[in-house]
Amino acid sequence: MATDLLRWYTLASGARLVVERMPGTRSCAAVWMLPVGTASDPEGDAGEGEATVLSELILRGAAGKSSRDISDAFDALGAQRHGAAAVHHTMLSTLCMGERIEEAMRLLSLVVRQPHLDADALESVRAIALQALNGLEDEPQHLAGVRLREFAMPAPFNRSGYGTVAGLQSLTQDKIRAAWSRRARPGGTVIGMAGDIEPERARDMMERLLEGWSGSTEDPVETRPALRGSHLVQLDTQQTHLAIGFDAPPDRDADAHAHRVAIRILGGASSSRLFTEVREKRGLCYSVGASSALGRDRGLVQVYAGSTHERAPRTLECIMHELERFEQGITADEFRDALVGAKAGLIMSGESSSARAATIASQLWRLGEAMDLAQSAAEFDRLTLAGVNEYIARDMGAAWRAGRTQVTVAPRLVG
Amino acid sequence: MATDLLRWYTLASGARLVVERMPGTRSCAAVWMLPVGTASDPEGDAGEGEATVLSELILRGAAGKSSRDISDAFDALGAQRHGAAAVHHTMLSTLCMGERIEEAMRLLSLVVRQPHLDADALESVRAIALQALNGLEDEPQHLAGVRLREFAMPAPFNRSGYGTVAGLQSLTQDKIRAAWSRRARPGGTVIGMAGDIEPERARDMMERLLEGWSGSTEDPVETRPALRGSHLVQLDTQQTHLAIGFDAPPDRDADAHAHRVAIRILGGASSSRLFTEVREKRGLCYSVGASSALGRDRGLVQVYAGSTHERAPRTLECIMHELERFEQGITADEFRDALVGAKAGLIMSGESSSARAATIASQLWRLGEAMDLAQSAAEFDRLTLAGVNEYIARDMGAAWRAGRTQVTVAPRLVG
Numbered sequence: 129m130a131t132d133l134l135r136w137y138t139l140a141s142g143a144r145l146v147v148e149r150m151p152g153t154r155s156c157a158a159v160w161m162l163p164v165g166t167a168s169d170p171e172g173d174a175g176e177g178e179a180t181v182l183s184e185l186i187l188r189g190a191a192g193k194s195s196r197d198i199s200d201a202f203d204a205l206g207a208q209r210h211g212a213a214a215v216h217h218t219m220l221s222t223l224c225m226g227e228r229i230e231e232a233m234r235l236l237s238l239v240v241r242q243p244h245l246d247a248d249a250l251e252s253v254r255a256i257a258l259q260a261l262n263g264l265e266d267e268p269q270h271l272a273g274v275r276l277r278e279f280a281m282p283a284p285f286n287r288s289g290y291g292t293v294a295g296l297q298s299l300t301q302d303k304i305r306a307a308w309s310r311r312a313r314p315g316g317t318v319i320g321m322a323g324d325i326e327p328e329r330a331r332d333m334m335e336r337l338l339e340g341w342s343g344s345t346e347d348p349v350e351t352r353p354a355l356r357g358s359h360l361v362q363l364d365t366q367q368t369h370l371a372i373g374f375d376a377p378p379d380r381d382a383d384a385h386a387h388r389v390a391i392r393i394l395g396g397a398s399s400s401r402l403f404t405e406v407r408e409k410r411g412l413c414y415s416v417g418a419s420s421a422l423g424r425d426r427g428l429v430q431v432y433a434g435s436t437h438e439r440a441p442r443t444l445e446c447i448m449h450e451l452e453r454f455e456q457g458i459t460a461d462e463f464r465d466a467l468v469g470a471k472a473g474l475i476m477s478g479e480s481s482s483a484r485a486a487t488i489a490s491q492l493w494r495l496g497e498a499m500d501l502a503q504s505a506a507e508f509d510r511l512t513l514a515g516v517n518e519y520i521a522r523d524m525g526a527a528w529r530a531g532r533t534q535v536t537v538a539p540r541l542v543g
Numbered sequence: 544m545a546t547d548l549l550r551w552y553t554l555a556s557g558a559r560l561v562v563e564r565m566p567g568t569r570s571c572a573a574v575w576m577l578p579v580g581t582a583s584d585p586e587g588d589a590g591e592g593e594a595t596v597l598s599e600l601i602l603r604g605a606a607g608k609s610s611r612d613i614s615d616a617f618d619a620l621g622a623q624r625h626g627a628a629a630v631h632h633t634m635l636s637t638l639c640m641g642e643r644i645e646e647a648m649r650l651l652s653l654v655v656r657q658p659h660l661d662a663d664a665l666e667s668v669r670a671i672a673l674q675a676l677n678g679l680e681d682e683p684q685h686l687a688g689v690r691l692r693e694f695a696m697p698a699p700f701n702r703s704g705y706g707t708v709a710g711l712q713s714l715t716q717d718k719i720r721a722a723w724s725r726r727a728r729p730g731g732t733v734i735g736m737a738g739d740i741e742p743e744r745a746r747d748m749m750e751r752l753l754e755g756w757s758g759s760t761e762d763p764v765e766t767r768p769a770l771r772g773s774h775l776v777q778l779d780t781q782q783t784h785l786a787i788g789f790d791a792p793p794d795r796d797a798d799a800h801a802h803r804v805a806i807r808i809l810g811g812a813s814s815s816r817l818f819t820e821v822r823e824k825r826g827l828c829y830s831v832g833a834s835s836a837l838g839r840d841r842g843l844v845q846v847y848a849g850s851t852h853e854r855a856p857r858t859l860e861c862i863m864h865e866l867e868r869f870e871q872g873i874t875a876d877e878f879r880d881a882l883v884g885a886k887a888g889l890i891m892s893g894e895s896s897s898a899r900a901a902t903i904a905s906q907l908w909r910l911g912e913a914m915d916l917a918q919s920a921a922e923f924d925r926l927t928l929a930g931v932n933e934y935i936a937r938d939m940g941a942a943w944r945a946g947r948t949q950v951t952v953a954p955r956l957v958g
Contacts, residue, residue: 152567
């Protein structure tokens with residue numbers, strides 16, 4: 129629900145803007161979500177990795193300014209900036225003092241609307257993207273998460289953005305220029321701003337900066353269901369890295385908050401069941417936990433554990449035992465503490481302008497509306513112990529566990 | 544300099560406390576720095592790793608409360624908490640809403656003053672610490688930094704805290720109980736609190752909680768100068784991970800801020816010389832950068848780059864070329880932008896209560912005083928371009944480069 133401090137708008141271009149003024153905050157953060165996500169990349173060797181290359185390449189010169197000029201201009205504002213490709217969007221973000229945000233947004237608008245996409249810069253960015261892909265095996269924990277997503281999500285929403293070697297090599301200047309021109313459109317764009325900024329001023333500023341920008345791009349559609357199953361990524365690691373994926377509801381689902389509370393108790397905090405049983409009591413592994421990402425249309429629970437090869441079978445057994453036990457529900461104490469923790473976490477992360485800008489932009493995209501901290505906290509207060517336990521009994525039972533996806537990064541398979 | 548909002552005290556026990564009230568902030572963060580650092584661990588197989596084990600073990604039950612009780616009590620407050628061992632201190636930190644901070648500090652004080660240090664919990668924590676040590680090879684970038692510190696710093700200040708297998712295995716319950724009792728003393732302890740908290744209230748609260756706590760522990764002394772040199776950590780990695788270390792002044796040095804500005808320009812931001820020349824222009828590697836850690840008595844500059852094996856020699860060459868060129872000094876534009884960026888960064892990180900609590904506690908320990916954001920910004924404003932260039936010419940020249948330490952994590956040595 130919009131308030132005096134939190135407002136959203138559909139701009140003349142069709143782009144949506146959500147702004148939250150944070151009294152007492154001197155910084156201002158912005159997140160510009162462009163509909164250039166990895167899920168809309170050409171498939172595999174036809175150009176997968178395009179969004180990742182574009183997310184860096186657009187910052188390498190725009191509107192007659194060289195890469196160096198752009199970089200210097202952000203520096204002169206004391207503005208941090210970052211580009212990265214996610215499944216549905218390329219996220220451009222900036223953080224600076226409130227009095228500099230208009231200039232920073234002007235620079236970002238040049239980057240979005242008039243990037244040079246030069247051939248030389250493409251070669252450099254391609255070389256870097258190939259190295260990132262090549263270097264994945266040096267981060268086996270991260271690799272387990274990347275592969276889990278590939279198997280646990282339907283295509284093309286299962287992409288990590290690293291692309292393929294042939295896909296990255298297939299990108300030509302003509303191809304990427306055409307892609308940016310086709311994909312980077314106001315329809316599907318959401319901009320979030322939070323901190324030392326008035327909503328109406330932000331709207332007027334963005335209307336000016338986006339004048340004449342038009343068009344929209346198509347939402348990607350599912351081309352193949354999730355493969356699921358159990359997979360070994362054979363690698364000569366010191367530890368066995370286990371990543372297990374389970375279904376989760378989309379964020380707009382009526383059960384989204386019950387799900388969040390359940391996952392928090394299962395594996396989200398240092399007193400969670402997985403942490404206590406697998407790590408603390410048995411010392412089976414250094415890291416273990418569960419987290420949940422609830423997207424607009426689908427979600428994914430990820431359980432991760434890293435243990436010695438020798439302890440890996442017992443670690444897996446212990447995790448599965450906790451998941452079975454979880455079906456019987458949570459206690460009143462667990463429920464009460466999880467609500468306190470979730471609400472305190474909301475308020476504490478709500479003190480960061482960057483976190484707020486990202487949250488309200490995502491909410492507007494996923495839910496069609498944004499919530500201030502009090503409204504978000506109220507969503508948790510609406511829950512009851514019986515309601516969460518009903519959700520768990522219905523949606524986190526044997527069928528849920530049976531539909532899991534497992535990725536093991538290790539020299540050999542566990543169990 | 545103390546202000547109405549920022550004050551520090553020496554408590555009756557001898558522990559020091561620094562508190563900053565942050566108007567408009569509802570959270571409160573605390574960092575409790577205990578003089579139980581890795582540098583004071585018994586050497587090598589005699590018990591290295593003790594501080595790391597203790598930093599987790601103390602949270603596993605205290606003052607008649609089980610590990611579960613402690614965990615539940617923090618949860619009921621919605622308080623996050625964390626323990627970790629650094630070179631000079633074990634850092635216990637907590638973050639919660641301001642109205643809960645007194646209860647959270649009461650729990651931490653039980654953990655500090657009356658930990659159970661049970662035999663069962665020791666076995667579990669030891670198993671986890673051994674796994675962390677064993678798992679280092681699965682994180683080659685991190686491993687390069689750990690090994691660099693070992694070679695680039697004098698002993699015992701060169702320790703990462705992972706300990707040794709024999710050192711971890713040598714820890715008995717008697718030994719760790721004696722160690723905690725001897726080492727965890729108010730002399731050498733610094734507590735930082737920031738957020739929704741009044742300095743005087745914090746002082747009264749901590750006086751009550753620490754009543755009867757006494758004693759002090761000896762500061763570790765240097766036992767061996769830095770080994771320096773060039774070292775290969777032979778590992779079957781996909782990328783070559785290069786970590787290069789150089790001397791840096793201690794934080795109390797008159798040149799500390801000139802040094803910070805220099806390193807920011809050399810490799811601290813996405814428009815730094817290393818980032819621009821090595822990554823952007825040449826696409827030699829995915830990650831490259833320089834950072835500097837200025838401690839109480841000594842500092843360390845770390846340059847890191849990860850590239851393909853094939854490009855590693857050119858990456859190293861390009862880094863060394865930039866270091867040579869750097870000796871000629873920075874430009875007026877670079878100087879101006881670095882000051883803007885450093886000051887904006889100060890204010891933006893200053894909006895986080897956790898960051899402020901950690902910063903003011905470290906300042907009190909390293910400098911004997913804490914600074915608010917305006918005072919910290921003024922330190923940068925005191926610099927001149929000529930002054931920074933004088934510092935660079937004097938302290939970042941050929942002798943500085945020649946004294947470097949290099950660690951390569953790769954299948955074979957570069958160059």
